[in-house]
Amino acid sequence: GSNVVAVGESRFGSGMILSYSAPYLILPEIVTEGDGVLTLRGEVRVKEALEKELSINLLSDDMSEVAVPPAVTLPAGHISAFFDITISDDSLTDGSQKVVITASAPGYNTGRDVIRVDDDETAMLTVSLPPNATEGDGELWGQGSVTMSAPAGKDVIISLDSDDTGEVRVPKQVIIPEGETGAAFDIVIADDTEKDDTQTATVTASVPGWVSG
Numbered sequence: 001g002s003n004v005v006a007v008g009e010s011r012f013g014s015g016m017i018l019s020y021s022a023p024y025l026i027l028p029e030i031v032t033e034g035d036g037v038l039t040l041r042g043e044v045r046v047k048e049a050l051e052k053e054l055s056i057n058l059l060s061d062d063m064s065e066v067a068v069p070p071a072v073t074l075p076a077g078h079i080s081a082f083f084d085i086t087i088s089d090d091s092l093t094d095g096s097q098k099v100v101i102t103a104s105a106p107g108y109n110t111g112r113d114v115i116r117v118d119d120d121e122t123a124m125l126t127v128s129l130p131p132n133a134t135e136g137d138g139e140l141w142g143q144g145s146v147t148m149s150a151p152a153g154k155d156v157i158i159s160l161d162s163d164d165t166g167e168v169r170v171p172k173q174v175i176i177p178e179g180e181t182g183a184a185f186d187i188v189i190a191d192d193t194e195k196d197d198t199q200t201a202t203v204t205a206s207v208p209g210w211v212s213g
Contacts, residue, residue, distance in 0.1 A: 021107070022103075025042065025111055036086065040084060046074065057071050093123050098114050126205075130187070155178050167189070
């Protein structure tokens with residue numbers, strides 16, 4: 001469970017328009033491993049309709065998570081075309097993975113968008129912290145840690161949150177490397193200059209779909 005230390009964005013993709021002339025993508029923001037074929041859930045657009053059809057190349061930077069067709073044809077007189085997206089199930093304990101999809105065509109710059117793929121496997125997270133600290137201790141190098149109940153199938157991004165950043169601050173994220181079960185992180189013990197006796201701060205680690213620690 002959580003560990004306690006006592007102290008004494010209508011969406012048109014995620015910034016994928018790289019220039020005025022780039023084709024741009026409209027994709028699902030979040031999917032889950034094993035969703036299978038998402039029929040016509042991908043869309044690519046250009047600003048103005050063309051007199052001739054245009055073949056737009058598509059590429060996924062992680063085909064083990066998200067597959068797209070190699071190309072989609074934009075018919076003459078149209079500004080958009082749709083395509084299927086296939087969400088795989090890799091059976092790895094790999095948390096949420098971000099997959100970049102790119103669209104390119106002759107005479108155009110490259111457009112990009114990102115799909116977050118949530119894991120359908122699960123793991124339990126555990127946070128370890130020093131039991132006590134004193135206000136003004138400052139940075140405690142590597143004295144926090146988070147572990148997962150199974151080895152990471154890929155690098156896993158763990159989100160961290162302190163419920164009282166006026167007392168205890170932690171990084172927003174820590175990465176557990178592929179094949180490992182844990183990672184250390186720094187803790188900052190602040191000095192709020194208030195006479196507030198002993199306070200507690202809870203630090204929580206989370207991954208979508210996993211048991212938070």
